[in-house]
Amino acid sequence: MTDLPASAARSTWNASDWHEALVVEAYAETPTARTIRMRLPAAAALPALVAGQHIDVRLTAPDGYTAVRSYSLASAATGGILEITVEELTDGEVSPYLVRGLDVGDRLEIRGPIGGWFVWLDEEPAPVQLIAGGSGVVPLMAMIRAHEAGTNPSPFRLLYSVRSPEMAYYRAELEELARVSPRFDLDWVYTRRAPSGWPHAPGRLDLTRLAASVQPLGSTALTYVCGATPFVEFAADALVRSGRDPARIRTERYGGAEGG
Ligand SMILES: Cc1cc2nc3c(=O)[nH]c(=O)nc-3n(C[C@H](O)[C@H](O)[C@H](O)COP(=O)(O)OP(=O)(O)OC[C@H]3O[C@@H](n4cnc5c(N)ncnc54)[C@H](O)[C@@H]3O)c2cc1C
CATH class of the missing domain: 3.40.50.80 (Nucleotide-binding domain of ferredoxin-NADP reductase (FNR) module)
Structure with a gap:
């Protein structure tokens, strides 16, 4: 498997900057949805994730056109791996590519984690x-x-x-x-x-x-x-x-x- 370039591995994590993540696993979650697991640059100091946060994913076409969509994180970044699950909207711009076009070994540009309200903190006492x-x-x-x-x-x-x-x-x-x-x-x-x-x-x-x-x-x-x-x-x-x-x-x- 191809690893991330050394320049990516040296980068310091800033949630508002774009970072390259390597797709290490992708599998069908349902007939229309796919779970994608991505590895972050090894040395990036990713801030602690809070359950409920999301990331932005940016796709760039050869002509420079970009599309950005948000995807919730499905779990904590254990071992530097981020997991998302994407539902394909057949008339959508981004989700059909993520569900059917993306391959293991591809790279995705991501930024985040984003969100401080729709989150659950472990010290929360309520049911x-x-x-x-x-x-x-x-x-x-x-x-x-x-x-x-x-x-x-x-x-x-x-x-x-x-x-x-x-x-x-x-x-x-x-x-x-x-x-x-x-x-x-x-x-x-x-x-x-x-x-x-x-x-x-x-x-x-x-x-x-x-x-x-x-x-x-x-x-x-x-x-x-x-x-x-x-x-x-x-x-x-x-x-x-x-x-x-x-x-x-x-x-x-x-x-x-x-x-x-
Ligand atoms: C904070 C946040 C977190 C999100 N997390 C996830 C996630 O974990 N998994 C996931 O699959 N999506 C998630 N989404 C939705 C995702 O960001 C995209 O909107 C979705 O993938 C559609 O993008 P697209 O480019 O394929 O479709 P577009 O080209 O943007 O839209 C195509 C058509 O589908 C309609 N549409 C847009 N979104 C939806 C929808 N959710 N359901 C039904 N119709 C829709 C549009 O109105 C339009 O008609 C999240 C959105 C937000 C704001």
Whole structure:
């Protein structure tokens, strides 16, 4: 495998500068999404990552045209490796290349980490309710992984809305965690097709399902909602209308018109 040039390895990390990262692994997460793992320059002094942050990725065409998109980090940068998961939007400019065009050994320009609000800190004492639509689960997965790697005893609960079982990111890891961890619970919402025998008909997240999922952790839980804009607005508005303190609800919108 090609390594990064010595000039990249010598660079000092500045979150607002662009840096080259080497793609070391890429695999299908679902039929339409891909997880990409990148290695940073060996000697770069990357600032500590906080679960929930994102990076910017910049692509440059041969004619100099550039496109920049944001992607949440799915985990801490263990061993200098950054992980993102990208959903392909067939009419998109950047995501089709990241999902189908990029190869292991290619380099990507990135900057970050970015974000200080939609983050979870290990010293946070409150229970945490996570609500994800589709690819919006990525930063929440970083929080779940950070929580599981640490000793914070507060319970975490994830409500994850996906179109169908095979469209769920990190399914095996999430289901295994929900099975073995006393600190993590998981609720699925299937919008188009549910597994056979599932007790609920497929359909978008509604007030009943939302209320049932958030009720166990109580109204003081710190809540993170992430996904396409209409999904996030529905969930956050419903929580506020049900009496939740807006200051306890943190949202991140990925844009677009489709939810999970
Ligand atoms: C903070 C932040 C973190 C993000 N993290 C992730 C991530 O972890 N994984 C990920 O896959 N994406 C993530 N996104 C979305 C990502 O930045 C791009 O917007 C997305 O990949 C589409 O880029 P594109 O160039 O392919 O499409 P574009 O060419 O920008 O858009 C193509 C069409 O798709 C629509 N569209 C744009 N975004 C979405 C969307 N999210 N859902 C549905 N339709 C959309 C546009 O309105 C347009 O019609 C994040 C966005 C933000 C702001």
